[in-house]
Amino acid sequence: MGNSIDQVALKQLFIDARTHNAWQQKSVSDDQLKQIYDLFKYAPTSVNCNPARIVFVKSSAEKERLVACVNPGNVDKTRNAPVTAIVGMDLDFYEALPTLFPHADAKSWFVGKEDFIQITAFRNSSLQGAYLILAIRALGLDCGAMSGFDAEKVNAEFFPNGRVKVNFLLNIGYGDSSSLLPRQPRPSFDEACKIL
Numbered sequence: 526m527g528n529s530i531d532q533v534a535l536k537q538l539f540i541d542a543r544t545h546n547a548w549q550q551k552s553v554s555d556d557q558l559k560q561i562y563d564l565f566k567y568a569p570t571s572v573n574c575n576p577a578r579i580v581f582v583k584s585s586a587e588k589e590r591l592v593a594c595v596n597p598g599n600v601d602k603t604r605n606a607p608v609t610a611i612v613g614m615d616l617d618f619y620e621a622l623p624t625l626f627p628h629a630d631a632k633s634w635f636v637g638k639e640d641f642i643q644i645t646a647f648r649n650s651s652l653q654g655a656y657l658i659l660a661i662r663a664l665g666l667d668c669g670a671m672s673g674f675d676a677e678k679v680n681a682e683f684f685p686n687g688r689v690k691v692n693f694l695l696n697i698g699y700g701d702s703s704s705l706l707p708r709q710p711r712p713s714f715d716e717a718c719k720i721l
């Protein structure tokens with residue numbers, strides 16, 4: 526469906542893109558966050574279920590509530606990032622399937638099947654989190670994902686009494702590249718892949 530994007534874009538999205546831990550003093554607007562959503566929302570999920578629910582934490586007061594939930598090594602990077610996204614998953618995602626996937630009775634495939642609901646929400650919200658990372662990079666911003674946090678605390682603070690559960694956290698801003706360590710190796714094609 527179209528041509529390969531150019532080398533500049535490939536570098537920005539993948540080859541030169543890094544996980545950032547330190548941030549420039551440069552803010553991220555609400556409009557930019559809306560642009561990010563309006564890009565990654567188009568990427569695919571199973572039965573178009575779109576279970577990701579994102580809380581963009583910007584204000585200092587809300588940020589401190591979140592900082593209290595992260596591991597010590599993630600405190601400074603979370604506090605200093607202009608925005609931290611809480612990437613959550615809605616375990617009631619299937620309620621919207623009559624609208625999101627109207628050409629089949631997809632909701633009935635999930636009702637009462639908690640294990641299937643859980644794995645579908647986790648798989649697809651993780652994919653949406655990856656699409657979110659790529660949308661952030663495509664728009665010229667940087668990010669840094671974090672799994673080092675207390676999920677029960679995040680859920681209690683930001684998703685109380687709900688069916689939305691945190692998947693992972695993502696700092697967003699303009700990275701300070703001066704603090705980056707060299708890129709670490711990746712498994713080779715032969716180590717990671719096979720063609721049958």
Ligand SMILES: Cc1cc2nc3c(=O)[nH]c(=O)nc-3n(C[C@H](O)[C@H](O)[C@H](O)COP(=O)(O)O)c2cc1C
Binds near residue numbers: 544672
């Ligand atoms: C899901 C996920 C969770 C991560 N959790 C943490 C974390 O809690 N703290 C941290 O400092 N880095 C965390 N990282 C960052 C990874 O260590 C980093 O992305 C990886 O080493 C690759 O670095 P690079 O993108 O700069 O090449 C996480 C990354 C991902 C994708």
